[in-house]
Amino acid sequence: MTKRLKWPIEASRGDAISGYRWQQADSNLCLDFHGNPLAARLVVFSDGNHHMALEACCQAFRQSNPDVQDIFYATTPPQVILQSVLQGGVLLGNLQLTIQPHVFISPANILDKLLDNGLMTSHRPFASSRGNVLLVKKGNPKNIHGIADLLREDVRLTLSNPLTEGASYSVYKQTLLDVAGEQGADVAAVARLIDKDSRKIVFGESIHHREVPQTLFSGRADVAMVYYHLALRYTRIFPDDFELIELESKANVYSDYHIGALHDGGEWGQNFIEFMLSDTAAGLYQQHGLSQP
Template sequence: MLTWPDEGIFSQGTLETWSQPESNLVLDFHGDPLNADLVVFSDGNHHMALEPSLQAFKELHPQVGEIFYATTPPGPILNLLQNGRLRIGNFILSVAPHVFLSPPHVLDKLVSQGHMADHRPFVRNRGSVLLVGKGNPKKILGAGDLAREDVRLFLSNPVTETVSYRGYVDTLKALGTRAGSDMAFLETRVSTAKIYFGQSVHHREAPESVVSGIVDAAMVYYHLALRYMRIFPEDFDLIPLGGTVNVPDPEPGNVVGFTHAGLIGDGGPWGRRCLDFLFSSPVADIYAQHGLDAMFSA
């Protein structure tokens, strides 16, 4: 089991940590929701860049106090916003966001429901890659190799993570077919001998599935694979689907995804300043360091 590094913007010294990894470890809710002056809800795949960005905002504005942010797939945080409560096991979380980051079609829903006035393009990813175990034991070279009988693939859940699932499958079909492989195995939406679907949070489940040996490869965004290789260097390698490990250049058919950002309501006392900071050169630099590209002119 992977030991994930701490993530969060904590301002009150050393905090006691209590968890039981198999049942009571919550990784994608960060900080103190009760005392937060700024609450940010975000799609989870770029959590590694959002954390230092919010930390930089807090250093610029120390008077902001506590920052609480969530980095789940869109579904749970949409439910939390719309219903005001989210059940996590036997724990109930009730907190309202000031800033919301997500794919544009998700934020379009929030605009239509009156939660948000508008949203702006924030960042785009650099396509997808294949995450494999260190040394690439199955010698997987590209999407076409996934059709081999001896290779099992991880994909995000087609029901709970529809954006990543659709992008991953469309990419694999395009690239695998071009390589001359039969990609019909991708038509299923239930786990089989060829495909293992995650349950709800693929940016945590994908590397766990590879390192545990459940699968031989996982389809993930480039910036996710880059993150895993940096924090777990002895466990993972990535197979580019266009370009190289250090300079990705998604080949035609490798779907590129987008994240937009906007305020919920008036953004409260800190939301507007936080949103403006996210659209700044320092944040663009942070995201670039983590394998994502800003979509704005800072």
């Protein structure tokens, strides 16, 4: 049987969530839709890589506003939640979910598409990444320390899929090329490495912030490039399995995250946006490896 990581429960209600947990990792597993859509009076759709910081903010907001009852939030790649809004829902296997968000969080270019469709009137930046790092198994068994090591024959790299997760893939690709140049590695060889037909690269399928650690854990790849805050999360919840390698490079690529209300934001949306722009939310994001823009 394939070894599987055991992810913790993630929800705005935290340990208060209860009920029979039924799942099987190879066929029925839903990690990026959080909470109770029937009880929630606030629905938030967000890109997924900063899900751990968003969870902390949802918990803090709910504790300060108990009348919200629950917050149902999705943390998928941007294209998934965007299409869910534009097409009126999403299918999770045989489960049809038609709930629509009051608040939407993603890179600016994704929210611009909601502006173009008349679903949103404005959005603002509220958080930024701290660049990207390399993630390896605990103990760094392949002795990987920089971009040049990725070119070795015994090293396999895993990245997000360029077709299904273009936002993160473009950030990782640009970081790999820019840092390679700064570190004196063979930039042309790195470019060939990250070509989709490379025999030394393992691309995720659809949701890299869950797939990357599992790919390393199962031995299908030796190293990944991920956002610093994602790598920090993995080393915190799976401390015996992973460690991160900082690139210490000025060529690292950073990402901004924007927030906006759909339509009028409903009863709680504008209050939640104000909270996400507050120093409290900024502090929570800082604890999880992100910063203010």
